[in-house]
Amino acid sequence: MRLVTIDNGNTNPHVGFFTEGVLQSVVPLDQYSPTPGDFVLIASVGPKLSIQPSFDLKTKRTPTHFFDMKVNYAETLGEDRLIASYGVFKKLKKGERVLLIDAGTFLKTDFITEDGFQGGYIFPGISRFLKIYTESAQLPTLSKDLLFKGNADLPHTTNEAILKATELYLKACVEEVITKIAPDKIVFTGGDANEIKKLISSKVHAETDRHLIHSALSLIHDLHLRQE
Numbered sequence: 001m002r003l004v005t006i007d008n009g010n011t012n013p014h015v016g017f018f019t020e021g022v023l024q025s026v027v028p029l030d031q032y033s034p035t036p037g038d039f040v041l042i043a044s045v046g047p048k049l050s051i052q053p054s055f056d057l058k059t060k061r062t063p064t065h066f067f068d069m070k071v072n073y074a075e076t077l078g079e080d081r082l083i084a085s086y087g088v089f090k091k092l093k094k095g096e097r098v099l100l101i102d103a104g105t106f107l108k109t110d111f112i113t114e115d116g117f118q119g120g121y122i123f124p125g126i127s128r129f130l131k132i133y134t135e136s137a138q139l140p141t142l143s144k145d146l147l148f149k150g151n152a153d154l155p156h157t158t159n160e161a162i163l164k165a166t167e168l169y170l171k172a173c174v175e176e177v178i179t180k181i182a183p184d185k186i187v188f189t190g191g192d193a194n195e196i197k198k199l200i201s202s203k204v205h206a207e208t209d210r211h212l213i214h215s216a217l218s219l220i221h222d223l224h225l226r227q228e
């Protein structure tokens with residue numbers, strides 16, 4: 001049996017394939033054709049999918065818990081945040097307090113301790129933020145590849161003004177959250193994880209797990225759903 005994990009996010013939905021608990025590959029959702037025998041787990045916050053999960057993880061969310069993790073947040077918490085946080089929760093060391101930074105369409109900064117999911121912030125992500133300029137005024141849409149290239153001077157052109165403001169916004173949001181929460185460790189994930197990680201000058205120990213949501217779904221499968 002193949003375990004298929006679907007992360008249906010708002011920009012870049014993708015699918016992970018596991019055999020024997022090992023992630024073999026991750027491909028865009030439109031490249032996946034379900035086959036009989038696939039065991040499918042889905043974390044979805046994007047458009048409704050025609051693919052049905054083999055087990056509906058919503059059934060494990062109560063007003064206070066997700067499986068054995070306490071959740072101190074309304075039931076509207078996005079499944080992507082909940083499931084990635086559960087993956088972090090199950091790997092906490094004794095007494096550890098982790099800040100999970102998921103840099104996707106939105107930049108989510110969620111706090112997880114042995115007492116469960118403690119809450120977190122939702123900011124517009126890098127690409128969303130850059131689009132605001134064109135959506136609200138006759139300003140250019142600039143690529144995120146242009147970020148982090150200039151010097152520390154004040155901006156003197158429109159492009160510099162937009163790019164340096166974007167850098168400042170991202171850095172200020174993330175560093176303020178790190179200062180407020182003072183975690184023992186930061187875990188970065190999401191499509192823009194590397195860009196956000198580059199911005200942070202904090203000395204807190206940091207790790208990147210690009211495919212955290214897939215490994216969290218696989219962990220859920222192995223801990224709670226595997227049929228021996």
Ligand SMILES: Nc1ncnc2c1ncn2[C@@H]1O[C@H](COP(=O)(O)OP(=O)(O)O)[C@@H](O)[C@H]1O
Pocket residue numbers: 008009010011012013103104105106125126127128144189190191192
């Ligand atoms: N192959 C890709 N397709 C789309 N966006 C990508 C890709 N690789 C990296 N990115 C970046 O990652 C961001 C989306 O991150 P992701 O975690 O996939 O988001 P979501 O879960 O919201 O769909 C985009 O804003 C983009 O900047």
Ligand SMILES: CC(C)(COP(=O)(O)O)[C@@H](O)C(=O)NCCC(=O)O
Pocket residue numbers: 009010011045076077078079080081104105106107108122
């Ligand atoms: C905040 C989100 C839109 C982030 O989506 P993403 O960036 O992963 O595509 C998603 O987690 C969501 O729809 N959450 C529901 C609201 C909440 O978490 O409070």
